[in-house]
Amino acid sequence: MTATTQRPADSMLIAPKKVGFISLGCPKALVDSERILTQLRAEGYEVAPSYEDAHAVIVNTCGFITPAVEESLSAIGEALEATGRVIVTGCLGERPEKILERHPKVAAITGSEAVDDVMEHVRRLLPIETDAFTGLLPVAAPGMRPDVAVPSREDTRHGDVFAPSVRLTPRHYAYVKIAEGCNHTCSFCIIPKLRGLQVSRDAGAVLYEAFRLVAGGTKELMVISQDTSAYGVDVRHRESEFQGEQVRAHLTDLAVKLGEMGAWVRMHYVYPYPHVDRIVELMAQGKILPYLDIPLQHASPKILRSMRRPGAGKQLETIRRWRAICPELVIRSTFIVGFPGETETEFQELLTFLEDARLDRVGAFPYSDVDEADANKLEGAVPQAVKEARLARFMEVAQRISAEKLAEKVGRVMDVIIDEFNDDEDDAPGTRLIGRTKGDAPGIDGQVYLFAGELAGQLKIGDIVKARIEDSDEYDLYGEVLERPEWKPNVPQLGHFGKH
Ligand code: SF4
Helix, strand or coil, rough: CCCCCCCCCHHHHHCEEEEEEEECCCCHHHHHHHHHHHHHHHCCCCCCCCCCCCCCEEEECCCHHHHHHHHHHHHHHHHHHHHHCEEEEEHHHHHHHHHHCCCCCCEEEEECCCCHHHHHHHHHHHCCCCCCHHCCCCCCCCCCCCCCCCCHHHHHCCCCCCCCCCCCCCEEEEEEEECCCCCCCCCCCCCHHCCCEEEEEEEHHHHHHHHHHHCCCCEEEECCCCCCCHHCHHHHHCCCECCEEEEEECCHHHHHHHHHHHCEEEEEECCCCHHHHHHHHHHHHHCCCCCEEEECCCHHHHHHHHHHCCCCCCHHHHHHHHHCCCCCCCCEEEEEEEECCCCHHHHHHHHHHHHCCCCCCCEEEEEECCCCCCCHHHCCCCHHHHHHHHHHHHHHHEEEEEHHHHCCCCCCCCEEEEEECCCCCCCCCCEEEEEEEEECCCCCCCCCEEECCCHHHCCCCEEEEEEEEECCCCCCCCEEECCCCCCCCCCCCCCCCCCC
16 A cells, blocks of 8 residues: 555645734844844744734834834834734843833843844744644754754854845845944944944855855845954954855955955945955955945044044045045945034034045934933033034035035946836836946935836846936936846856846
């Protein structure tokens, strides 16, 4: 007699457990969300699209500044009201007393990067019943099933056991986190208290993750961490294997290898350390995007000292040197106005720096106290009205410079990556598109509004096109698509062999 395995009748199948997910905060927190979602899916949970469908909700919180804490607390309240079962994770989770004070009924709280802790709470709240049929299915990898060891917190911090396979970004771009935590002590920031000291991933782990992404169709890799320039310092730049070669955990080596994959590589949260010159050289050679996101925060030496900023000093000189190496370089930065001790003199220094440095993309925030930050104790608090007035003056200058720099691009032909369609009801489908140049990161920089021209209806999200820039304003560019060159990364394309 031959043994047969029969699929159980539908009525015997066990309904999937559905988990809602709210992801707040910066791209670094987004990557943590992707890791949790990857593990949820691996263990057989479904992600609920709405509260009505969710058996429980995970809220990945942000605890950086007071408005972010408030947003996190109100998201937790909303999820609790809707489902009654909420697991809180993320930066604010490192301060459980704050959450419990407002929401004593949350089911569990974990800190940031705690995939295994979150999963433990999910399994306790929503156990998945196994049956004889699914129980026989092979286990594909560690952490795929509740009865198999889940990666430890140290492992998941490195991301070396599993980089996320569920992505919250569109397929054509992805954030790649190279380190977690920070070794600095900026006086306005509590990230090191929340996320701990820097822990860098091995270069091999980062590169294999990037390789898989590019093979799967990702065209733009955004390198993130708290202090990207310091990558590998904590592990003494140890070597690890990538495709049979040993690669150092060092930003320069990593950038070279990432650049070789042929995708756009964008650097975020870079501080102006001396070795960044070498990164800018790679930009000049076209290996990685000529784009640096450097949060300078201020320009007055006195304020930078009391902010305890890393790599501060000679900022203008450094920027000029970088521009001499790579004239195409686009620099994005953020600033805080109204920091304690900032008088009109220091604020003027900041405005003068802005005029001289002519940064391409600038964001600014009025200073606000963050619970437990050292800056709260500084003297010379700036009244709210003065902060707001300075912010407006600062943004006026930044906006004018941005408009002038964008106007210089009119008439040029630029590479643009398509992010979305922008048709209105009178257009034939695929006539209008929105994209970004190499100098624009998604979500924070400007956009390019395009007419598809003769390629109307033929372009897809994620295509990289050549476009003629015809107009500009303070933040955005306008133009027309000329052609769509073939996309040729140096990584085999999964499912796209020999096709565009
Ligand atoms: S560099 Fe400064 S602001 Fe950035 S995470 Fe570290 S301590 Fe915070």
